[in-house]
Amino acid sequence: MTDSIQNRGAARRLLVIYNPTAGGSRRRRFEAVLADLTDLGCPMDVRPTTGPGDAGHFAAEADAAEHDLIVAAGGDGTINEVVNGLVDLTEPRVRPPLAILPLGTANVLAAELGLQTVPRQIAEVIAGGAVRSVCLGQARGADGQVRIFSLMAGAGFDARVVDAVDLRLKRILGKGAYVVESLRQMCRRQPPPLRVTIDGRAYEAASVVVSNGRFYAGRFLLAPEARLDEPCLHACLFRYGDPFNTLRYAVALQRGNLPVSRGFKIVTGQDIRIEGEAGAPLQADGDIVTHIPVSIRSLPDALQMVTASGPGLA
Numbered sequence: 001m002t003d004s005i006q007n008r009g010a011a012r013r014l015l016v017i018y019n020p021t022a023g024g025s026r027r028r029r030f031e032a033v034l035a036d037l038t039d040l041g042c043p044m045d046v047r048p049t050t051g052p053g054d055a056g057h058f059a060a061e062a063d064a065a066e067h068d069l070i071v072a073a074g075g076d077g078t079i080n081e082v083v084n085g086l087v088d089l090t091e092p093r094v095r096p097p098l099a100i101l102p103l104g105t106a107n108v109l110a111a112e113l114g115l116q117t118v119p120r121q122i123a124e125v126i127a128g129g130a131v132r133s134v135c136l137g138q139a140r141g142a143d144g145q146v147r148i149f150s151l152m153a154g155a156g157f158d159a160r161v162v163d164a165v166d167l168r169l170k171r172i173l174g175k176g177a178y179v180v181e182s183l184r185q186m187c188r189r190q191p192p193p194l195r196v197t198i199d200g201r202a203y204e205a206a207s208v209v210v211s212n213g214r215f216y217a218g219r220f221l222l223a224p225e226a227r228l229d230e231p232c233l234h235a236c237l238f239r240y241g242d243p244f245n246t247l248r249y250a251v252a253l254q255r256g257n258l259p260v261s262r263g264f265k266i267v268t269g270q271d272i273r274i275e276g277e278a279g280a281p282l283q284a285d286g287d288i289v290t291h292i293p294v295s296i297r298s299l300p301d302a303l304q305m306v307t308a309s310g311p312g313l314a
C-alpha cells in the first residue's frame with residue numbers, strides 16, 4: 001500500500017474527517033490548509049463530525065479504492081478516534097494510511113511527526129509526505145474493552161486531571177484549564193499507590209504514563225528515547241504524589257529536565273499491567289477511555305502514517 005500511494009504519480013485523493021469543535025474551532029487554519037491542498041491538486045471529500053464517535057465510524061467505513069489517505073483534522077482526541085476506527089484488530093482489512101491536520105490545543109502527535117502549524121507546510125506533508133509504519137499501544141481495561149492509543153496512556157494524577165477538567169473552561173483557557181484542574185487535584189486526597197508490572201517486574205508509583213512517543217502536553221519532553229516507529233513502550237513512573245513533588249515534576253516538565261528528576265524513572269517494556277484503587281480512570285491520548293485494572297501492550301507496525309521527518313521517528 002505504501003508503494004502504491006507513493007508510485008501512483010497522481011495527486012492523493014483525500015477523505016478529510018473534521019472535528020469543527022477541536023481547539024475551540026481553528027476554522028481559519030483548517031480552511032487555509034484545504035485551499036493549499038486544492039492548489040496542490042488533491043481531490044477531497046470532507047466529512048465533519050457532529051459529536052463524539054463520528055470520527056471513528058467515518059474512519060472504519062473508509063475504502064482504500066476510493067481514497068488514498070484519511071486526513072484526521074482535529075486534536076489528539078479526534079485523531080485517537082480515527083486511529084481506533086482504522087485499526088480493527090478483529091477484522092483486519094486494507095484501509096488508507098493516515099495523515100493529520102492538527103487543530104487541537106496540544107497537538108502532541110503533530111509534534112512527534114515533525115508537523116508545524118503553518119498551513120502550507122501541513123498541506124505539503126499531506127500531499128507528498130512519506131508514508132511510514134508506526135507502532136501503537138493497546139489498553140484493555142476493567143470493562144474488557146480494547147482501546148488503541150498512538151501517544152500515551154496514563155493512570156494516577158494526569159488521568160484524574162483529564163477526568164475532572166472543566167470542558168467549558170478548556171474552550172476559554174485552552175491548556176490553562178488543565179493547570180487550574182491540576183491545582184485543584186493537588187489539594188485533594190491522595191489515593192493509594194499504583195502497582196505497575198512491566199514485563200513481569202513489579203514497581204510502585206503514585207502515577208504512571210505509558211508513552212509511545214517522546215512528548216507530553218505539547219512539545220514537553222517526557223520519554224526522550226521513545227520513537228513511534230519502534231515497538232517498545234516507555235513506562236514513566238512518578239514515585240511521589242504529594243503536592244510539593246507534583247509541582248516539582250510539573251516545573252521539571254516545563255524546563256525539559258523531567259527525565260533526570262528525582263523520583264522519576266522510565267522502564268521500557270512490551271506488556272504492562274496497572275492495578276490500584278478499583279475504578280480509577282485511565283486516560284489515552286488525552287481522553288478518559290477506561291478504568292483500572294488495565295493491561296497495556298505494544299502493537300508493532302500497526303498503522304501507516306504520513307510523516308514529516310519528526311523527532312518522534314527513529
Ligand SMILES: Nc1ncnc2c1ncn2[C@@H]1O[C@H](COP(=O)(O)OP(=O)(O)OP(=O)(O)O)[C@@H](O)[C@H]1O
Pocket residue numbers: 019020021022023024049050051052053054055074075076077078079081103104105106107286287
Ligand atoms: N462535532 C463535535 N462536537 C462535539 N464534540 C466532538 C465533535 N467531534 C468530535 N468531538 C469530540 O471532541 C473531543 C475533543 O476533540 P479533540 O481532542 O480533537 O479537540 P481538543 O480537545 O480541542 O484538542 P486536544 O486533544 O489537543 O486538547 C473528542 O474526544 C471527540 O470525541
